[in-house]
Amino acid sequence: MRVVGILFLSLLSLVNAYSSDYKVNKLNKLVAESPAEPITLDTKTFNLATETPRNYSMFVVLTAEGEQFQCSPCKAFAEEIRLVTKSFHKKGPKGQAFFGVLDFANGKEVFHKYKLTSVPFVYHFPPTEGPNKRNIKDEFEIYDLNRLGVKAEDFAFWIEKHSGHKIHISRPIDFKLYGTYAIMAVSSIGTLVALRSQIIAFLSEKKLWQMMSLSFIVIFCSGYMWNQIRGPPFMGSENGKPAMFAGGFQNQYVAESQIVGIIYGLVSVWFVLLYTQVPKIQNTAAQRSAAFILATLFIMTYSLLLRVFTFKNGGYPFTLFL
Structure with missing residues (x-):
């Protein structure tokens, strides 16, 4: 009986030893499907990605982007988290950090488990084993959007501070915004040229x-x-x-x-x-x-x-x- 117990514990430790690698492979496959987007989670994949042991950092945004919720901060932060994800996957180390989004529609059980009454909410589940292992008081760390900001640059700074992963945010050129500025500038110059005699007379008064x-x-x-x-x-x-x-x-x-x-x-x-x-x-x-x-x-x-x-x-x- 004792031999059976020893074999069982040995088998269990062997399974645990490879569990982090298994999850990393699973998450890498999900990332490969859409590298510019955070992983879309449901209750099952959330539990898999956040359970111990972990040799990677897992950042999870809990949100509610459904029209019935009318959560404008959720939609605003969704664009920023996409930018963070894309910037990290472009130059960041593979398999050491993952970004996921869990919508209320896909994970009601998780929301009830953590007793969330407002969104968006960001959890960081740090590594529990491996070279980047961190010992923290709680199971996870919380990114306070109201206090720290919703911009990608703010979130990237917090990520570097809590995980050591530096993310260089590269925002795409907003052609619509610059186009608007260009139209306004051309219109202003045209108005000044058309009314130059009246303007000169006014300023000469x-x-x-x-x-x-x-x-x-x-x-x-x-x-x-x-x-x-x-x-x-x-x-x-x-x-x-x-x-x-x-x-x-x-x-x-x-x-x-x-x-x-x-x-x-x-x-x-x-x-x-x-x-x-x-x-x-x-x-x-x-x-x-x-x-x-x-x-x-x-x-x-x-x-x-x-x-x-x-x-x-x-x-x-x-x-x-x-």
Whole structure:
């Protein structure tokens, strides 16, 4: 009886010794049928490819590409996994890593086994024997698509990190995309050529450059660049109440710079109107009234601006009316 047991164990160990090679041959045949595509798995082939022992890495994408599931991330990642597979099979070592896709329609039992409630999901079953054997805590490793990204380059980097297989992703030229860019460029150039006289006349308009220059001056005087460099909050708080202005000349809030910018803009508008439009009024009484109103608005708005400076820093020495 003991001899029979020893023979049985010897036979079992012999079978196990060749089981990895058997699976590699089986998977290589499936790869040969379509080298540019990941292996299409079902429950049976999934169990065969992922069971121990393994002397290869097995990457499995669990997905649901059926129209009834409306899984757009599944379809988007399907293109990326094809690119990874094609790139690996072009230059990667044979029989050391395999890529498979298990759709929900072909492997409901696997989905229930791993209690999957969302897809796509990527499992890596590392080698359990051979020169590339890895000892990990769990049976498999998970590629987090939400955190690590769905691009082929991201997945290839993760593969290299966890299996040692470097994959150089070579994306095919997207002629449709470049064709669209070419059409847009030709259309833009054609439009510019057809409208060149109107464009030149528009760009030669002195008032346009005056308005643009004045706008830039107002924006930058209001503290726009300071906000871009320092990144202050939009508003602050003081004694539990919202604060629009920060004390001192070394700090400011975004809302504060917007308010100051509006005040600067109003001061500029009143002055420009007073200088350019009032002299054109033919009626003397109307001209005087307009001059008085615009001058009053200019003085009061400028007084408000000085008041803001005094509010920010009580030591500011200048005031005007307010």
